Amino acid sequence: MSSSLACSVCNKTQSQETDIKRCGRCRDRFYCGRDCQVSDWPTHKRTCGAVAPRSTNAPRTPMWYDKYRKCRDGSFHEGDLELITWSCVESESGIEMGWGNCDIEESADLKEKFENEYKGDQQKLFRYWPRAFRWTCCGMDAELRCCDHHGSGSKPCTCDFCRMGKPLPDSIYNEKNSSRLGLKLRRGPDPRSFKPSRARKAEAMRSLFGLQM
Known part of the structure; x- marks a missing residue:
């Protein structure tokens, strides 16, 4: 089996037919498409807000891991x-x-x-x-x-x-x-x-x- 990014829900891997993308908000979850992203939301919403979206104009939000x-x-x-x-x-x-x-x-x-x-x-x-x-x-x-x-x-x-x-x-x-x-x-x-x-x-x-x- 080759190393590849995989959908966090169905484990489908990156290929010519499948484009694996990160959650645009927290960047911590990967999805092969909208269906998997929507089905994962009830669980993912607990942590999605833990990582703030990036902005070059806004000051950086302190993160829980900064102390490490x-x-x-x-x-x-x-x-x-x-x-x-x-x-x-x-x-x-x-x-x-x-x-x-x-x-x-x-x-x-x-x-x-x-x-x-x-x-x-x-x-x-x-x-x-x-x-x-x-x-x-x-x-x-x-x-x-x-x-x-x-x-x-x-x-x-x-x-x-x-x-x-x-x-x-x-x-x-x-x-x-x-x-x-x-x-x-x-x-x-x-x-x-x-x-x-x-x-x-x-x-x-x-x-x-x-x-x-």
Whole structure:
């Protein structure tokens, strides 16, 4: 099965005959057409207003996830925290991940927990299963607590490759997983990140732990 955006209701995937579109208001749900969008509204309306529509002229509305933006290394996420509602077959493991970025066999239970027990409250779901969300600035799932934005952020990227002055290797950049699906991310390197001392340290540490250079 190939990785693709899928309708949040019927799971129909993107194709020449089917154009999968996001909810125009919150951008968190995907639909293959009006019928599925209308049928999903009784459930979706609980959370649709949680994400304000974008406007270039209006000030940004504070979001519940703003307090989770800071990473362990001191960097910050500058994108949105997005609930993963699509399926994806991971290229490295071959495992199919479903709604909420969990094993496809468990995704229906997680979705039911979100809709019925948490009443569509994304913050409660985040506390229970942060991997259900991804940051749109870097394609990292929220459990990882880092932001490898490779030059798209206001501050220098802190990843090893940018510090070494190298772009991401093909095996990493082309890897398919749920948290990166559909995003157009930079490959780097971020020229602001390179310093000889940082490059030597990053190379030494990656060599020590047998990581890809």
